Amino acid sequence: GCCTSCARMTSLAFSTVHPFWVIVRNDVMVMTPWLSPIIWNGTYSIDILNEQFHKRGGRVGVTVFAIKKYTVFLKMFIETAEQFFMVGHPVNYYIFTDRVNDFNGSSVVLPEGRKIIVLEVPSYERWQDVSMRRMETIRDYSQKLFVNEVDYLVCVDVDMKFSDDVGVEILSDLFGTLHPGLYGKARESFTYERNPQSEAYIPTDKGDFYYAGGYFGGKVEEVYKLTNFCHNAMLTDKKKNIEAVWHDESYLNKYLLHYKPTKVLSPEYLWDNSFGVPGFLRRRRFVAVPKNHNEIRNK
Ligand code: 2GW
Ligand code: MN
Known part of the structure; x- marks a missing residue:
């Protein structure tokens, strides 16, 4: 205290x-100026939240993409999610990949109510397209699949592992996550898209937080709206030969500036150990797996 x-x-x-x-x-901000909670350890009772969620029978879907060599991350991702992610609640893992044979789902035994759904998607030549096209895919599957199967979606990067609890405290109509690298930094230093011609443009005197591209979610309908906006904005830019500086992350930041998230996840939910362990960080729930950029990113 x-x-x-x-x-x-x-x-x-x-x-x-x-x-x-x-x-x-x-020591930290626990609420946004638009009265959405910022989720940190010590600000909620998981027992109360679990009971509420259980009574309402909520179902959670996770979307994760493993294109080309990124299938190597799947095993660690799923195994640690089974240890820490929404334990005791039904979960559908939606794994989008171009290498359906790389992931042998049978090697992981899941308890009742939790399952893995492998969905084949094309792979793009440019990695920027691999990353950005996730928006289009999530949008399309929200309408044709997710809406029939789950209430909430959690959309994350695959080059990650869970190392502490991530539960129903994160769920809300629309949520974003504070980027670990820009947490606590001045707004002017946020790496938003600064080209006024881009659909992702945010001027230097605007912006609430810098949100991470690798962790957002909410109710299926809200995720549909978000991904639809981001994908369409990308297409509009593409016609003008513009690609936002941080790809999908830039468009996500633009959307969340105008459609404020109803919950904001603290960097506990998305950490990278190369940033060290600052005092405010009482838990590291989901951390980046170090990768050899040259080896993993070249096909
Ligand atoms: C290949 C070469 C270079 C970069 C990415 C890839 C690649 C990414 C790939 O070959 N296969 C693949 O499945 N991906 C997917 O895209 C995978 O799900 C991965 O987690 C995600 C984002 O790429 P990643 O994790 O290598 O990039 P980060 O960690 O720097 O991502 C941040 O920035 C991205 C935009 O540049 C996104 O916004 C991402 O959500 C952010 O976390
Ligand atoms: Mn990543």
């Missing part, structure tokens, strides 16, 4: 005096 009275309040709250959880983080 910051002072003795905070410390006392905390211990009182956890004793018998008051039944409610007390939000005790004073």
Whole structure:
């Protein structure tokens, strides 16, 4: 705690005096100016949230893309997700790949209610297209598949592993995640697209947060709207021979500036150990797997 009275309040709250959880983080922002919670360890009770979610019978889908050599990341991703992701809740893993034979789903045994669905997609020559076309694919499958099977979608990068709990506390109509590299940095230094001709353009005096391309989600209908916007914006730019500086991430940031997320995930949910472990980071729930860029990125 910051002072003795905070410390006392905390211990009182956890004793018998008051039944409610007390939000005790004073080192980080726990709410946006538009009153969406920012999710950090210590700001919620997972027991209450699990009970609520269970009563409503929510279903969660995860989308992950493993194109070309990126199939090597799937095993670690799934195995650690089974340890930490939405434990005790139904989950559909939607694995999009061009190498359906690379992933032997039978090697991972999933408990009832959790399953892997492998979906074949074309691979693009340019890696920028591999990354950006995820928006189009998620949009299309939202309409033709996800909407019939799940309530929420969690759309993430595959070059990652879970190392601590990620549960229903992240779920909301529309959520984005604070990029670990730009957390706490000045708005002017955010790597938004700065070309006014681009659909992803954000001027230097605008922008709430810098959100990460590798972790967003929400209700299927909201994810449909987000991915539809991003894909169409990319196509409009492409006609003008423009490609935003950080590809899909730039368009995502533009969308979330105008359609404010109803929850924001702290960098606990998307960390890279090359940034060290700052004091505010009490948990590292989902971390980047170091990759040999030359080896993995060249076909
Ligand atoms: C190949 C060469 C160079 C870069 C990416 C790829 C590649 C990516 C690939 O051969 N196969 C593949 O399946 N991918 C998918 O795209 C995979 O799901 C991967 O996690 C995702 C993004 O590529 P990644 O993880 O190598 O790039 P990061 O970690 O720098 O991603 C951030 O920036 C991207 C835009 O440049 C995206 O916004 C991404 O969501 C961000 O996390
Ligand atoms: Mn990545």
